[in-house]
Structures are given as C-alpha cells and as structure tokens.
Amino acid sequence: MKVFTLFLLLPWLPAVAFADSNRNALPSDNVNSRYTVESVSVTAKDREKLSKHLKEDMEKLVGEKFEQGIVDNLARRIRKDLRAASVMAKLSRGTTPEHVRVDFESRPRKVEEDADLTKFSYHSQQGWTGGVELGFDAGPARVKLGIQSDGNELLERYAGITTGVAVPVGDRLQVRFAFDSFHEQWNQATLNALARRSDIPGVYRTRNHFEPSLRIALVRNLTLTAGVSFDELQTQFPAARTEGSHSVITALRYHRQWVDSDTSGQELDAGYSLRAATTILGSASVYTRQSVNALYSRKFDRQEVLVRFGAGSMNGSAPLYERFVLGNTRTLRGWNKFEIDPLGGSRMIYGSTSYRYRVLEVFYDTGSVWDRKENAVARNSMGCSLLFGSLRDGLAFTVGFPLRDGHIQPLFMMSANF
Numbered sequence: 342m343k344v345f346t347l348f349l350l351l352p353w354l355p356a357v358a359f360a361d362s363n364r365n366a367l368p369s370d371n372v373n374s375r376y377t378v379e380s381v382s383v384t385a386k387d388r389e390k391l392s393k394h395l396k397e398d399m400e401k402l403v404g405e406k407f408e409q410g411i412v413d414n415l416a417r418r419i420r421k422d423l424r425a426a427s428v429m430a431k432l433s434r435g436t437t438p439e440h441v442r443v444d445f446e447s448r449p450r451k452v453e454e455d456a457d458l459t460k461f462s463y464h465s466q467q468g469w470t471g472g473v474e475l476g477f478d479a480g481p482a483r484v485k486l487g488i489q490s491d492g493n494e495l496l497e498r499y500a501g502i503t504t505g506v507a508v509p510v511g512d513r514l515q516v517r518f519a520f521d522s523f524h525e526q527w528n529q530a531t532l533n534a535l536a537r538r539s540d541i542p543g544v545y546r547t548r549n550h551f552e553p554s555l556r557i558a559l560v561r562n563l564t565l566t567a568g569v570s571f572d573e574l575q576t577q578f579p580a581a582r583t584e585g586s587h588s589v590i591t592a593l594r595y596h597r598q599w600v601d602s603d604t605s606g607q608e609l610d611a612g613y614s615l616r617a618a619t620t621i622l623g624s625a626s627v628y629t630r631q632s633v634n635a636l637y638s639r640k641f642d643r644q645e646v647l648v649r650f651g652a653g654s655m656n657g658s659a660p661l662y663e664r665f666v667l668g669n670t671r672t673l674r675g676w677n678k679f680e681i682d683p684l685g686g687s688r689m690i691y692g693s694t695s696y697r698y699r700v701l702e703v704f705y706d707t708g709s710v711w712d713r714k715e716n717a718v719a720r721n722s723m724g725c726s727l728l729f730g731s732l733r734d735g736l737a738f739t740v741g742f743p744l745r746d747g748h749i750q751p752l753f754m755m756s757a758n759f
Contacts, residue, residue, distance in 0.1 A: 376407045379435035383419065383445045386600035391422050407432075407441055419445055421478075426450045426512065451512040451558035460489075462670045462756040466677040468492050470670075474503065482508045493669045495662050496531055496678070496685050499523035499548065513558040517568070521550040530683035531661075541684060542626065542660055545574040546581070554590065566592040569622065574660060586660050587622035591615045604642050611635040618659070628657025632665075632689075645731070649693040656687070656713075665689035667710045667720075670756045674706055675722035675741025677752070686710035688717065702726040702737070720745070734758045 381399045388396070395418050402411065412430045420428040425447040433442045462470045472489025485505040492498035501523035508516045527544050535541060554568025572586040592614040600606040616630040632653035639646045651672075653665050664685030668678035672691050691708035703725050709717040724741035739754040 374407055374409075376439055376441045377435075378402050378405055378407055379437065379440040379442050381415075381443045381445075383447070384600070386598060386606075387419070387423055387445075387447055389600070389606075391419065395419065395422060402443070407443075412443060416445060419447065423447050424450065424483075450509070451561075452509065452515045452556050452564060455485075455507075458487075458758065460491075460756075460758050462493055463754065464493065464670055464677075465753040467669065467679075468498075470494075479506075482506050492526075493671075494666070496528070496664060496666060496683070497544070497661065498526040499662075500526070507556075515556040517552075517554045517556055517566075519550070519552045519554075521548075523548045523550075528679055528683065530679040534683040538684060540658070542658060543576055544661065545576045545584075547575045548662065549573045552590070562595055562597045564594050564596075566590070566594070570616065571622075572660070572662075584625040585623055586618055586626045587624040588616045588618035589622070604640070606640050608638045609636070616663070618657070626658055626660055628655060628659040628663070630655040630659060630663050643699050645695075645697040647693075647695040647697075649691070651689070651691040651708075653689045654687065659687075661685070665710050667691055667708045670739070670754045672706065673708050673720055673722050673743075674704065674739060674754060675724055675743040675752050676720060681720060682710055687712050690717075697728060700728050702728050706741075724751075 381402050383391070383399075391399075395415075398418075399415060402415070416428045416430050419425070427448045429446050429448075431444045431446060433444065435441050458472070458474050460470065460472045464470075470489075470491045470493040472487060472491060474485055474487030474489075476483055476485040478484075483506065485503070487503040488501070489503065490498065490500035501521065503519070503521045505517065505519040510516060524547055525545055532544065535543060549572070551571045552568060554566055556564055556566045559565050568590050570588045570590050572588075574584050574586060576582055576584055592612060594610075594612040596608075596610045598606060598608045611634065613633050614631070616628075618624045618626050618628050620627060630653070632651065634651040635649070637648045655663060655665070661684070664687065666678050666685045667673045667689065668676035668681045672693070673681070678685075689708070689710045691706075693704060693706045695702055695704040703723070705721070705723045707719060707721045709719050711717045721744040722741050723744065724739060726737045726739040729736040736757045737755065739756070741752050741754060742749055743752075
C-alpha cells in the first residue's frame with residue numbers, strides 16, 4: 342500500500358514541521374522514524390471484527406518508534422480481517438512533542454463476502470457436527486476450501502467437501518461459483534417414517550451441488566443474489582440411479598450495524614430467499630421453496646439481547662434436503678428434530694428471544710414445522726447457556742428444556758462457531 346506517496350519523492354528534506362490540523366501529514370519515512378507512536382486506532386465498528394492477535398499487535402506499536410513497514414503490514418492484516426476494499430493509515434500530530442497518532446481508516450466493499458466458518462457442535466440425542474472452512478486470496482478472487490460432517494442442519498448427516506470462489510467485478514458485483522460433494526447418512530426414524538409416505542421422494546446416497554451466481558449491491562446494506570443451483574442425487578430406492586434437482590435461486594439480504602462504542606451497538610440482519618426447481622433446467626423435481634429470516638441484536642455494556650425469527654413454505658415435490666427442520670442446536674433448543682417430525686415439513690415458523698449478562702444466557706424458543714393440510718402444533722422450549730464469545734459466534738454450553746405435558750427431559754448441547 343502506498344501511504345503519502347508524495348513525501349516519498351522528497352527524501353532530501355531533513356524535517357517538516359507539523360501544521361495546526363490534527364490530520365496534517367508527516368514527512369518521509371526516514372524522518373518519521375524519529376517519532377514515537379502515541380496511539381493506534383480503528384473505528385469501534387471495525388475493532389469488533391479484528392482478531393485478538395491483531396489487536397494485540399496494534400497495541401504493541403504504542404510507545405515504539407514509528408516504522409512504515411510495520412504500519413503497512415498492519416494495514417494489510419486489517420484489510421484481510423475486515424474484508425475491506427482498502428485500509429489506509431493516516432498519521433497526525435500527538436498530544437506531546439515527537440509523538441504521532443496512527444489512525445487506520447477502512448473503505449468497505451459494497452458487496453459483503455461470506456465469513457470463513459469453523460463450526461463444532463454436539464447434541465445429546467443427535468450427536469456431533471464439525472466443519473472447517475479456510476479462505477485465501479488468489480489475486481482479486483477469494484477462494485474457500487472446507488470439509489465437514491454435519492448432522493445438525495438437515496434431516497440427514499452430510500459429510501464431504503465444500504469449495505467456492507468469489508471474483509469481484511467493480512465494487513457492486515461479485516461473480517461466485519460453489520461446488521460441494523457430500524455422502525449422506527440417515528436416521529432410522531426418518532427411514533421408518535418415509536416408508537409410510539409415498540408422496541415424499543426417497544433418500545439418496547450422495548449429493549453433488551454446483552451453484553454459479555451473481556451477488557449485486559443494490560443500495561447501501563442491501564444485496565441481491567441470483568443464479569442457478571444444480572444438484573445431482575444418487576438415490577437408493579427402489580433402485581440406485583442419478584436424479585437431477587435443478588433450480589433458479591434468488592435471495593435478498595439486508596444487513597446493518599450501528600456501533601455506539603466498543604461495548605454497545607445494534608445489528609439487524611434480514612433476508613428472503615426463493616428456490617424454484619423447473620423442468621426447463623432438466624430437473625426431475627418441480628417445486629418452489631420460500632423462506633424469510635430476521636435477526637436483531639442490542640448490546641449494551643455487559644448485556645445483550647438477541648431476537649430471531651424465521652418462516653418458510655414449500656409447494657411441490659422437493660428432495661429431503663429442502664424440507665424445513667426445527668429442533669437442533671440453533672432452533673427449538675431442548676427438542677430432538679426426529680421427535681418433532683423425522684421427515685421435516687413443508688411449512689415452518691420459528692421465533693427466539695435470548696438475554697445475556699456476562700457469560701450467562703437465558704432463552705425462550707417457540708416454533709412449529711408441519712405439512713400442508715396438517716394442523717400446526719406449537720412447541721416451546723427454554724434454557725440457559727454459558728457463553729464465551731457473542732450470542733452469534735463463540736463457544737456455548739447449553740441446557741435446553743422442552744416445555745410439554747408429562748416428564749421433562751433436558752438436553753445438553755455444545756456449539757462453537759468462529
């Protein structure tokens with residue numbers, strides 16, 4: 342990164358005095374090295390997203406002599422952590438002579454990238470889930486590689502690899518490609534229930550997924566994703582064969598943060614998605630699937646409130662991975678998804694409220710999943726967690742209690758997202 346390039350052309354100047362403005366630029370690198378760093382800062386919003394080690398390295402700079410190479414390296418690391426379009430280090434006069442302040446200012450990309458995710462969870466009735474995803478820059482592109490075994494999110498346990506690449510085209514457009522290859526395992530409760538439902542497509546051994554798409558920044562905080570999804574399924578019954586489930590996908594996402602200080606702020610994240618499988622793409626399944634979700638969090642000092650909402654509906658004959666599920670480590674905590682409905686549902690509604698003080702969280706979840714022409718049955722749960730991190734990311738040890746008539750059997754869960 343070039344910082345104050347103009348002054349690099351003037352190495353013959355022995356010194357340049359500071360102007361009265363706090364934003365007055367400093368002389369060349371050789372002269373700047375005589376100054377001591379008084380403070381290093383980023384905005385409160387950016388600071389929340391930086392890694393612990395990066396924050397520590399920034400703090401270590403305070404009290405040391407200014408070195409342009411170290412500052413440039415920090416700027417590159419900050420840009421990587423923030424996924425920013427650029428990060429510039431600006432120097433200004435300190436409050437005491439021979440001291441300078443270093444302020445890092447970021448310019449965000451208009452199209453947000455998905456964060457790299459490492460996940461690990463345990464549900465006392467559904468077992469373990471684990472996954473690691475790593476991302477790296479290849480020129481302007483962002484490449485991601487991952488491996489996972491997930492028995493939490495869907496009806497099946499899917500294990501395999503995930504890959505993806507996102508290429509920016511200007512500030513407002515990303516061209517994206519994703520490819521996943523999974524091997525499936527099924528719970529016996531699902532297999533037993535499926536034998537009684539001829540209207541639901543059967544299980545499959547493997548699933549290969551390819552999804553080219555475009556992500557566009559429409560206006561500030563609002564993005565549109567549009568593309569196509571190709572899924573190849575190797576079915577098990579009545580005979581092994583390959584079927585295609587191909588759909589057009591559209592998603593709108595609104596995301597905004599308000600940061601008041603290092604210890605207080607708000608966040609709103611809401612989205613709508615539509616998947617429409619059609620024979621025009623050669624799909625053996627024809628269906629439409631719509632879902633909405635919203636999250637609002639309010640953080641103040643050592644307290645945090647988080648509210649979630651989700652709903653969805655599906656029409657047509659869709660593969661099992663498209664059916665809605667409740668009762669895992671994120672939704673209806675305390676319930677077992679195979680007890681609620683081992684085949685999931687074509688309709689779903691869910692809500693959750695959480696309150697946290699320091700490391701203790703209490704929550705109340707409610708929701709229902711059902712099929713068309715069936716009556717919805719509301720289920721509720723409550724519980725508490727020990728949290729290390731935020732309500733959304735970090736490490737959580739949870740005990741959930743399903744609220745129902747008769748005996749109460751608590752479930753233990755552990756989850757980690759980084």
